[in-house]
Amino acid sequence: xxxxxxxxxxxxxxxxxxxxxxxxxxxxxxxxxxxxxxxxxxxxxxxxxxxxxxxxxxxxxxxxxxxxxxxxxxxxxxxxxxxxxxxxxxxxxxxxxxxxxxxxxxxxxxxxxxxxxxxxxxxxxxxxxxxxxxxxxxxxxxxxxxxxxxxxxxxxxxxxxxxxxxxxxxxxxxxxxxxxxxxxxxxxxxxxxxxxxxxxxx
Numbered sequence: 001x002x003x004x005x006x007x008x009x010x011x012x013x014x015x016x017x018x019x020x021x022x023x024x025x026x027x028x029x030x031x032x033x034x035x036x037x038x039x040x041x042x043x044x045x046x047x048x049x050x051x052x053x054x055x056x057x058x059x060x061x062x063x064x065x066x067x068x069x070x071x072x073x074x075x076x077x078x079x080x081x082x083x084x085x086x087x088x089x090x091x092x093x094x095x096x097x098x099x100x101x102x103x104x105x106x107x108x109x110x111x112x113x114x115x116x117x118x119x120x121x122x123x124x125x126x127x128x129x130x131x132x133x134x135x136x137x138x139x140x141x142x143x144x145x146x147x148x149x150x151x152x153x154x155x156x157x158x159x160x161x162x163x164x165x166x167x168x169x170x171x172x173x174x175x176x177x178x179x180x181x182x183x184x185x186x187x188x189x190x191x192x193x194x195x196x197x198x199x200x201x202x
Contacts, residue, residue, distance in 0.1 A: 001058060002165055003065045006049040007084040008076030009101050010038070013152035016179070017074070018049035021156060023175040024167050025053040035063035046080055055166045074159050076151060077101050078118040085122065091130045094122070095159050097138035097151065134162060141194060149184070150191035157195035169196055 004021060008014035018034050025032040031054035038047050050065045067086045075081030075096035088094055100115035119135055126133050136158050142148045153176065160167050169192055176188045 001060070002053045002055050002072070003070045003089075004051045004053070004072045004074065004159075004165070005065055005070040005084055005087050006051065006074045006076070007080040008047050009080060010045050010047055012047075012076045012101075013149070014047040014049055014076055017152035017156055018051050020153075020172070020175045020179045021051050021167075022053075023179050024171045025051075025055075027171065027174055027178075028055075028167070030054050031058065031060045033060045033063035046083060048084060072159060072163055072165060074155050076155060078115045078122070079113065082118050082122055085125065088126075088131055093132040093134065093163050094126070095134045095136060095155060095162070096122070097155060098135050099139050134158070141191070141198070144194050145187065145191040147187060150188055153188045153191045154195055157192045158199065161195060161199040 006014050006018050015036055018036065022032045022034050033052050035050045036047065050063055052060045052063060052065060054060045065087055069089050070087040071089055071092050073081065073084055073088055073092065073094040075084065075094060078096055078098065078100055081094060081096040098115060098119065100113060123133055136155060138151055138154060141154050142151055145154065157169055157172060159165065160169055160172055173189055173192060177185055180188055
């Protein structure tokens with residue numbers, strides 16, 4: 001069983017990313033279940049998607065991931081990464097974009113919201129256990145791809161390229177062709193190619 005949690009802000013494509021990931025698993029014949037918890041997403045609220053995949057032939061009976069049982073967390077924003085940290089399993093991996101989206105509460109607070117501070121806080125927390133944290137320079141990768149609209153694909157590709165989730169970038173490409181509107185397929189496939197080149201050079 002592989003448990004993957006995706007966390008982001010409304011409008012970042014978190015739900016579509018979960019759909020693509022589920023399609024990738026279904027194409028391999030795996031049992032898969034998904035669920036979303038969406039709070040005020042259209043107003044920039046947080047969105048959390050649960051994806052559970054039976055990679056060893058087992059049936060997935062429940063869609064929700066319990067605390068401390070996510071093998072992989074894909075966070076579209078550092079603050080959202082911190083918010084869902086309790087879901088990460090002791091030996092899991094969290095992959096997070098480094099660009100921050102200022103929440104409304106930050107504008108009302110005397111303390112500024114600084115992405116770097118949040119990332120360092122996550123790293124300090126994970127240093128106490130066996131979990132791994134991977135920061136993705138999403139601004140640079142999206143700029144190379146020519147659009148922020150491919151952020152979700154970039155993070156998915158990064159996650160599959162840098163972890164042992166049993167899914168490949170070729171699997172992801174096929175799911176993109178199935179789930180994404182035809183006019184956006186090309187730019188998403190190009191985004192995967194960019195990530196593949198970056199990960200190959202690590």
